[in-house]
Amino acid sequence: METPSDPELVAAVLAGDDAAFGxxxxxxxxxxxxxxVRMLGSHADADDVLQSAFLRAYRALGxxxxxxxxxxxxxQIVVNECRTFATRRGRRDRxxxxxxxxxxxALALVSAAPFTSPADAGALREEIQHALLRxxxxxxxxxxxxxxxxxxxxxxAEITGVGVSALKMRVKxxxxxxxxxxxxxxxx
Amino acid sequence: MSDRPxxxxxxxxxxxxxxxxxxxxxxxxxxxxxxxxxxxxxxxxEERLAPDFEARLMTAVRRDASGEGARMTxxxxxxxxTGARTVGVLAWWRRPRTLRVSxxxxxxxxxxxxxxxxxxxxxxxxxxADAARGVVAASSSGASALAxxxxxxxxxxxxxRFVLVEPRARRVALVxxxxxxxxxxTPLAASGPGGxxxxxxxxxxxxxxxxxxxxxQRWVADPYAPGIRDDYATESSVIAVRGSAGRRT
Numbered sequence: 001m002e003t004p005s006d007p008e009l010v011a012a013v014l015a016g017d018d019a020a021f022g023x024x025x026x027x028x029x030x031x032x033x034x035x036x037v038r039m040l041g042s043h044a045d046a047d048d049v050l051q052s053a054f055l056r057a058y059r060a061l062g063x064x065x066x067x068x069x070x071x072x073x074x075x076q077i078v079v080n081e082c083r084t085f086a087t088r089r090g091r092r093d094r095x096x097x098x099x100x101x102x103x104x105x106a107l108a109l110v111s112a113a114p115f116t117s118p119a120d121a122g123a124l125r126e127e128i129q130h131a132l133l134r135x136x137x138x139x140x141x142x143x144x145x146x147x148x149x150x151x152x153x154x155x156x157a158e159i160t161g162v163g164v165s166a167l168k169m170r171v172k173x174x175x176x177x178x179x180x181x182x183x184x185x186x187x188x
Numbered sequence: 189m190s191d192r193p194x195x196x197x198x199x200x201x202x203x204x205x206x207x208x209x210x211x212x213x214x215x216x217x218x219x220x221x222x223x224x225x226x227x228x229x230x231x232x233x234e235e236r237l238a239p240d241f242e243a244r245l246m247t248a249v250r251r252d253a254s255g256e257g258a259r260m261t262x263x264x265x266x267x268x269x270t271g272a273r274t275v276g277v278l279a280w281w282r283r284p285r286t287l288r289v290s291x292x293x294x295x296x297x298x299x300x301x302x303x304x305x306x307x308x309x310x311x312x313x314x315x316x317a318d319a320a321r322g323v324v325a326a327s328s329s330g331a332s333a334l335a336x337x338x339x340x341x342x343x344x345x346x347x348x349r350f351v352l353v354e355p356r357a358r359r360v361a362l363v364x365x366x367x368x369x370x371x372x373x374t375p376l377a378a379s380g381p382g383g384x385x386x387x388x389x390x391x392x393x394x395x396x397x398x399x400x401x402x403x404x405q406r407w408v409a410d411p412y413a414p415g416i417r418d419d420y421a422t423e424s425s426v427i428a429v430r431g432s433a434g435r436r437t
Contacts, residue, residue: 037235125230147228175220
């Protein structure tokens with residue numbers, strides 16, 4: 001049986017077929033999971049944010065003017081949800097976490113156990129994720145979309161609503177900051 | 189770790205296309221390109237949500253479609269939000285919830301104090317149990333009902349008891365403008381089984397902003413109280429203690 005297209009599923013949902021929305025969820029869920037986890041650093045937070053994003057999309061589906069571009073529309077919702085959450089949490093982190101202490105702690109861990117084997121990959125990922133979470137949300141978002149999700153700047157601009165030049169600058173700043181945090185430890 | 193090669197399909201999927209794009213992918217175009225590729229590699233590991241993610245979401249969707257969800261977005265006397273964001277119904281009921289009883293009179297109303305505290309705790313526990321059964325009970329019956337408290341005389345000390353139901357918390361603290369938002373000055377005490385955390389503090393009449401800090405990190409605004417966002421978009425809760433009427437709003 002031919003897989004229904006996004007516009008067909010959107011039309012079905014709007015006609016009252018909630019199960020069709022389940023098809024859309026399965027189609028896009030995994031695409032956004034990695035982005036949300038990288039942005040938020042937590043599967044639990046990613047779960048909550050994506051629940052909220054999908055439910056928001058369901059409620060606003062009638063406002064999706066181009067069902068053929070449902071994915072682009074949904075991407076904007078997901079990115080906005082992650083951005084809002086990360087920004088708010090960033091404020092809380094600044095209140096209660098001493099950045100310098102956290103970074104020093106992370107670097108000490110890395111220095112104590114250099115990652116030289118595949119078995120260290122998980123720990124390496126965690127340390128990079130930790131550094132990623134030290135970025136301001138807009139830089140983190142730009143870096144993840146560009147280098148983890150491998151989107152073009154034009155695609156990023158469409159999803160985020162930010163201009164290409166600004167996105168390039170954010171990616172550059174993100175790289176500079178990550179290099180500060182990680183260089184000399186991993187010798188990258 | 190799955191360090192996938194760069195794929196044109198990835199971005200296309202983000203944007204909802206069903207096949208590879210016919211436009212070239214732009215390569216990293218600055219001096220950080222090689223560095224970025226190295227550190228992005230480990231981050232490309234696929235991530236998975238909990239197996240019941242879709243079931244929970246679709247339950248919320250069906251509830252929303254039946255009208256319950258729509259009501260849940262605008263409950264009377266309650267908020268379906270956390271300090272982080274408005275969340276879906278199921279995400280919401282898994283959240284800790286807070287009931288407050290205030291203000292309480294001084295020793296002259298000691299008997300009432302005990303009764304009110306008991307009511308608050310019992311209400312909290314019942315609501316949590318309801319939530320655990322999937323009974324979404326966000327309505328004005330909780331916090332608002334508990335706000336019906338005998339009036340306290342003017343100039344009495346208003347003791348406000350904060351109750352947070354958070355079974356998984358190891359420690360909970362209350363922060364607010366009344367304690368300088370210091371996370372280590374007003375801890376809540378575990379009050380019996382079920383993850384009920386409580387603290388009673390004196391508050392001056394007036395408007396106060398507050399929130400909870402769970403396990404020293406997680407910021408939780410009161411889902412049953414009016415919220416306010418600061419300049420950094422962090423949501424806190426607001427309690428107004430009336431000096432004459434002796435009620436909180």
